[in-house]
Amino acid sequence: xxxxxxxxxxxxxxxxxxxxxxxxxxxxxxxxxxxxxxxxxxxxxxxxxxxxxxxxxxxxxxxxxxxxxxxxxxxxxxxxxxxxxxxxxxxxxxxxxxxxxxxxxxxxxxxxxxxxxxxxxxxxxxxxxxxxxxxxxxxxxxxxxxxxxxxxxxxxxxxxxxxxxxxxxxxxxxxxxxxxxxxxxxxxxxxxxxxxxxxxxxxxxxxxxxxxxxxxxxxxxxxxxxxxxxxxxxxxxxxxxxxxxxxxxxxxxxxxxxxxxxxxxxxxxxxxxxxxxxxxxxxxxxxxxxxxxx
Numbered sequence: 001x002x003x004x005x006x007x008x009x010x011x012x013x014x015x016x017x018x019x020x021x022x023x024x025x026x027x028x029x030x031x032x033x034x035x036x037x038x039x040x041x042x043x044x045x046x047x048x049x050x051x052x053x054x055x056x057x058x059x060x061x062x063x064x065x066x067x068x069x070x071x072x073x074x075x076x077x078x079x080x081x082x083x084x085x086x087x088x089x090x091x092x093x094x095x096x097x098x099x100x101x102x103x104x105x106x107x108x109x110x111x112x113x114x115x116x117x118x119x120x121x122x123x124x125x126x127x128x129x130x131x132x133x134x135x136x137x138x139x140x141x142x143x144x145x146x147x148x149x150x151x152x153x154x155x156x157x158x159x160x161x162x163x164x165x166x167x168x169x170x171x172x173x174x175x176x177x178x179x180x181x182x183x184x185x186x187x188x189x190x191x192x193x194x195x196x197x198x199x200x201x202x203x204x205x206x207x208x209x210x211x212x213x214x215x216x217x218x219x220x221x222x223x224x225x226x227x228x229x230x231x232x233x234x235x236x237x238x239x240x241x242x243x244x245x246x247x248x249x250x251x252x253x254x255x256x257x258x259x260x261x262x263x264x265x266x267x268x269x270x271x272x273x274x275x276x277x278x279x280x281x282x283x284x285x286x287x288x289x290x291x292x293x294x
Contacts, residue, residue, distance in 0.1 A: 006135075009242070028252070034110075123148045146234060157234060159235050219291050249274045
């Protein structure tokens, strides 16, 4: 089973972003790295100057580099950027919006977890269009994961295995609205919450996290203990979504459990030490409420 690092979903400063990927290149035992701005196109220029260096460093370290598309293209410039990304000619592109697929049809590409692949027929359609990797939506139960993975043996089926679960994306910016700012003049206040901003219910319970125009779970998914069942289901890769913790250490824990060098229970203890702020869950995979942990 392979290990993938997904794109950074949060707004980190360019130097922090660059240094993060440099360390991933040098130290993280991951096979593939997905890079690119998925949530908000306004953030992309911050990384423009360091993007080539990151790509070069990751490729030199032997990582498979995959370029991520935006999850919601609403403006002409965003659609143009999507077309340019799809035509880069060097690296595989991961589509996080079906609008990107018109530029990728009949060429090898990846499907991201923000595209709704809920059954075998949808997976087969994308495979016919050229998809070689499909990261399934994180809310699918094991039974559905197995059905899809086994229906397309020539497509690498990937499962979201660590990180705040992406739940929704919107044209409205929650961060800007919270600070009484317009989306077009947001002052990039989402950067004040580099691990997402917690949202409480009226009863004071932690519920969700917001990240600009994106809604995530407040809890952190961890399918560490589900690895044997995922492997038996035909899953070919696990995806780790970057959080504000030592992701190289997280990747090492997952790799050791995947390789049988570490028991899952001990691995969970190590994860808790690496990311003590997190409350881990795996409910979706077990067909339960996502906030549950089995």
